[in-house]
Structures are given as C-alpha cells and as structure tokens.
Amino acid sequence: MKVDGVPYRTIWLDDDGWSVRIIDQSRFPHRFETLRLGDVDDAARAIRDMQVRGAPLIGATAAYGMALAARADPNEDNLAAAYQLLLATRPTAVNLRWALDEMTTALTRNRPADREQVAYARAAEICDEDVEINRAIGRHGLELIRRIADLKPEGERINILTHCNAGWLATVDWGTATAPIYMAHDAGIPVHVWVDETRPRNQGASLTAWEMRGHGVPHTVIPDNTGGHLMQHGMVDMVIVGTDRTTATGDVCNKIGTYLKALAAHDNGVPFYVALPSPTIDFTIADGLAEIPIEERSGDEVARITGLNAAGFIDTVKIVPEGSPVANYAFDVTPARLVSGLVTERGVIAPNRDAIAEAFPERANPI
Ligand code: MRU
Secondary structure, three states: OEEOOEEOOOEEEOOOOOOEEEEOHHHOOOOOOEEEEOOHHHHHHHHHOOOOOOHHHHHHHHHHHHHHHHHHOOOHHHHHHHHHHHHOOOOOOOHHHHHHHHHHHHHHOOOHHHHHHHHHHHHHHHHHHHHHHHHHHHHHHHHHHHHHHHOOOOOOOEEEEEOOOOOHHHOOOOOOOHHHHHHHHHOOOOEEEEEEOOOOOOHHHHHHHHHHHHHOOOEEEEOHHHHHHHHHOOOOOEEEEOOOEEEOOOOEEEEOOHHHHHHHHHHHOOOEEEEOOHHHEEOOOOOHHHHOOOOEOOOHHHHEEEEEOOOOOEEEEEOOOOOOOOOOEOEEEEOHHHOOEEEEOOEEEOOOHHHHHHHOHHHHOOO
16 A cells, blocks of 8 residues: 555565565554564564554564574574464464464475575565455455445445454555455445544554545544444444454454444344455364453553654553553454354355355365
C-alpha cells in the first residue's frame, strides 16, 4: 500500500541486502518510522514488543528472524535456539509456528554452507505468498460485498464493521479483512467502515483508521461497545474480522472483543465473516475454547492510555485508580456456529471440518 504516494510493504530487506527493515507500529498513528533488525534478538524483540503485530506479519518477521540467525551461525544448535526464542515471543497467532516450521524444513534440507542463502530465499517467498494470499482473499471478499451492494438502492453505502487491525499493517501487504474493503472501494462500491477502537492497545483507532484514511476509504472510529447498538438499528451490513488462529473445525480466535461482535451479529441477522489465510489454520486442534492459548499481557496496557500530549510528544496517562487490579486477555474465541463464512484464498467456505479439509487437503491430510 502507499504511504504519501510511496509504495510500502510492512517488512523488507534493507539496502545492505541482509538486514531487515520494518515499519515500527508502536509509534502509530503519531509517527511513521522504520526500524532495522540486525539479528534474531532484534526480530524477537520487535514481535514481543509489538513493533510488528498481526498474525501474518508475526510469521513473516519470524521467518526473517531465522534468516538472520542462519547468517550468524547456520549450525543446528543455533537454529534450534533461534526457533525457540522466536516461538516464545507471542503464544496465540499460529502463523508464528507455521513460519518457523517452514523455515526449519527449508534449512534442515540443506548443508550449513547453503543455509543462509536458502533461509533468505524462503523468507522472501513467505512474504510474497502472503501478499498473493491476501490479494485472493480480497477478490473473494469483494464478491460478498458486491452481493450486499446489489440488494441495496444504487449508491447507498455499505456499512462494514471491523475489529482490531487485520489490515495491510498486520500482513505483508493488503491485509486480510481489509483487502475486500480496499478492492470494493477501488471498484467504486460505496463502502463505509465502522472501526472498533479495540481497547486496550487501540489497533483499530491507531492502525485501521490510519490505513483507511491513507487509502481514502470513508470510515468512523467507534468505541468498542458501539457495535451492538449499530446492528440493532440496521447500521451494519456485514462484519469482517481477521484471526490469529482458527481450528480445523472453524472456531475462530481473534482480538479480545471479537466474540461479543459475533454474538451481536448473530442476534441481529448480520453476516459475520472471518478473513482467513491458510497459514492461520491450526489443523492440530479441534476445540478452540479448550486448546488455543490466550495471551495475557501487562495490566499497564489497560491501566494506561497512550497518545500525543499537548507538547506533541508520545506520552501515557493512568486511567485506573492506584491499587485496582486489572486483567488483560488479548484474544477470545468465537465458536464456529457464530461464523457465516471463512474468506480464504481458495474461496468463501463454511466454518466446519469437512469444508476446511476439502479446501486445504494438502494441509489437512499431509502426506
Ligand atoms: O495483538 P495483535 O495486534 O497482534 O492482534 C491482531 C489481530 O487480532 C488480528 O485481527 C489478527 O492477527 C489477524 S491479522 C490479519
């Protein structure tokens, strides 16, 4: 996507040809800064501290983290340590484990002398594949939006609600939930996006709104609790969100608060879609509630709010009384029964074991 007319991805190789550059998302929306990752520790820190975030981008950054590790020392012990370091950064997004396994497969097939080159090539491929997956998700999701538009009087806006940021900043490019929105907007369909602010880290208010504004998509930022009210009043035509891990049976784990949106959508007959790149499917588990590890983050993220102060510096203020305990569960699970469809790179599929396995037989039944 373009930033001030300049095309960007969220991660790329720096001019030296080996170090990695990312957009530092911890500074959004106040500053647009890039950051150099020079070794595997930098990559792990960027993921842990959420300078990069969003399931597909976490995976892409981990892939380059393995390439940086292979450059430093391509022997098994070092690569195994790098794998464990990166895997421990964030527990919920399964793209992390997927990307690390992809890298390990590529690395262990080759002699140590060839591993650096193989690792950079596979990391670049993972990034390119992500872009193509999201483009395909966009095309399939666009058809869903078109269908809704066809049922409305000519020119009436289509209201789409999204939660958190499953946009291009969460991926290498395009985004998952946002790809259909960008394509619909570019095709002249009058979309308007309700952007959930997404407390406590405000990925909606600070990232999705920034993206929408940058692409010229009409949008409105709303407090997280507004969605139900809007749906009751016919002001939402469709919900589309991303996911950090979806089970083989279609249970969807995503940013905390997604489940409440799905409940409200179900109660009001609003279609609830999940944009789902196949590396986000965890074919090893069937019960999302019991089996998906939910990240718990620092209570400071709840107790404090970050923004620009009057002097123009990024600052935080406390909003919870001293001594009040806080809880910060980062994700929740929406059961498959509340999901209208999974928008994948291979089409829109039903959230159930058979449909998912039929769409991705090579992953569901590995040879
Ligand atoms: O904690 P975050 O910002 O990494 O959470 C991101 C989300 O929940 C996204 O919806 C999900 O990763 C899908 S991104 C295409």
